[in-house]
Amino acid sequence: MSTAIDTMVRFEVFRYQPDWDEPTYQIYDVPYREDWVVLDALNYIKDTIDGSLTYRWSCRMGVCGSCGAMVNGYPKLTCAAFLSEYLPGPIRVEPLVNFNVERDLVTSIDGFMEKLESVQPWIIREDGATDDLKSEYLQTPAQHSAYQQFSMCINCLLCYAACPVSSHSEEFIGPAALALAQRYNLDTRDEGVEQRRDVILKDEGIWECSFVGECSAVCPKHVDPAGAIQQAKMTGAIDYYRRLLMPWTVKS
Amino acid sequence: MFRSLGWTWWTKRPSYLLVFLRETSSVFIAVQVVLVLVLLHKAGQPAADYQAYLDFLWNPGMVVFHVISIAFALLHTYTWFNLLPQTIAIRIMGRRIPGLLLVAPQFGAWAVVTGLIIAWVWWVGAG
Ligand code: SF4
Ligand code: FES
Numbered sequence: 001m002s003t004a005i006d007t008m009v010r011f012e013v014f015r016y017q018p019d020w021d022e023p024t025y026q027i028y029d030v031p032y033r034e035d036w037v038v039l040d041a042l043n044y045i046k047d048t049i050d051g052s053l054t055y056r057w058s059c060r061m062g063v064c065g066s067c068g069a070m071v072n073g074y075p076k077l078t079c080a081a082f083l084s085e086y087l088p089g090p091i092r093v094e095p096l097v098n099f100n101v102e103r104d105l106v107t108s109i110d111g112f113m114e115k116l117e118s119v120q121p122w123i124i125r126e127d128g129a130t131d132d133l134k135s136e137y138l139q140t141p142a143q144h145s146a147y148q149q150f151s152m153c154i155n156c157l158l159c160y161a162a163c164p165v166s167s168h169s170e171e172f173i174g175p176a177a178l179a180l181a182q183r184y185n186l187d188t189r190d191e192g193v194e195q196r197r198d199v200i201l202k203d204e205g206i207w208e209c210s211f212v213g214e215c216s217a218v219c220p221k222h223v224d225p226a227g228a229i230q231q232a233k234m235t236g237a238i239d240y241y242r243r244l245l246m247p248w249t250v251k252s
Numbered sequence: 253m254f255r256s257l258g259w260t261w262w263t264k265r266p267s268y269l270l271v272f273l274r275e276t277s278s279v280f281i282a283v284q285v286v287l288v289l290v291l292l293h294k295a296g297q298p299a300a301d302y303q304a305y306l307d308f309l310w311n312p313g314m315v316v317f318h319v320i321s322i323a324f325a326l327l328h329t330y331t332w333f334n335l336l337p338q339t340i341a342i343r344i345m346g347r348r349i350p351g352l353l354l355v356a357p358q359f360g361a362w363a364v365v366t367g368l369i370i371a372w373v374w375w376v377g378a379g
Contacts (some may be wrong), residue, residue: 016253023253073264094255100253142346164268167257211335212271227338234339 007032010090039080055105065154075158095159119181124192137189150183159215175225177213182228277324
């Protein structure tokens, strides 16, 4: 139940349209409700003050990953950012950094989709039998737990907005996509390590990461993409020396 | 319109600043390594040369540099050791072993090596 309090919270919302040279910040005063999150406030603004405000959302429960924005400079799921944490305000809402802004709070995720596809985040079988729906590939709970954490990603892209490397290199494959590559490489049902190898090890792959670690700090699903990348670096380094010192152990 | 964190990214959050300092520390540590290598080289030179180099190392600027370097070295070591559990995932019966089991041996080994070096320096000094 909403508790109405006679308080208003001031919002400074980033506004931008493709034909504008510069963005502006628009001020909206929104009534404070104890159980409201930033997304509720955006919906309130859109429904009652300014229908032109554009932003993405869907599930309202931290599952779809579409409502990410910078809230007071930090990447957050707006559906999980309670107004009470930001009192007395003002609360500044901006689109996720390190992406191109399309309009207001909406960013283009095309670049991310390409990176995601480049790591082939699906089960690859050497016999090419991935679309044979009749085959069963059994896995023990222990084998499942080896990658489970990295499979929790909801593609909200908060990790990219926290990453200074993504800020300075648009080509960097980045935290979520590399964590998903590691997720499939660790899956005992998968045989695609070799196919992902070049993409992961190229300059824009794991070695561009300087382990700032903020991606893991902001991840709402505790995926720990920074951990996934460092673990991939460890595997990559061992693999490098194995190829160098014991080439006969490497499958051609 | 691409919005980036900009070149001042490291000033924007305490966690960024800490990483920036950790990375910057490498420059100081690299210079320190060069100074030690030169010291080793000078040890094989005539005594006057060696003494001149020692005097250079004791000038106030160098002392300040070394105080900063040791602070950076401690910061780097401390933060880096604590990152190991993220880098290595050792599983026993399907469960990750606690991070402390990876962190503690590093600090232990560090303490032992430091102790041995101090003992050796003391022994050489006394002998
Ligand atoms: S790794 Fe975490 S922060 Fe990054 S996209 Fe996935 S869920 Fe979001
Ligand atoms: S609306 Fe789906 S994650 Fe926030």
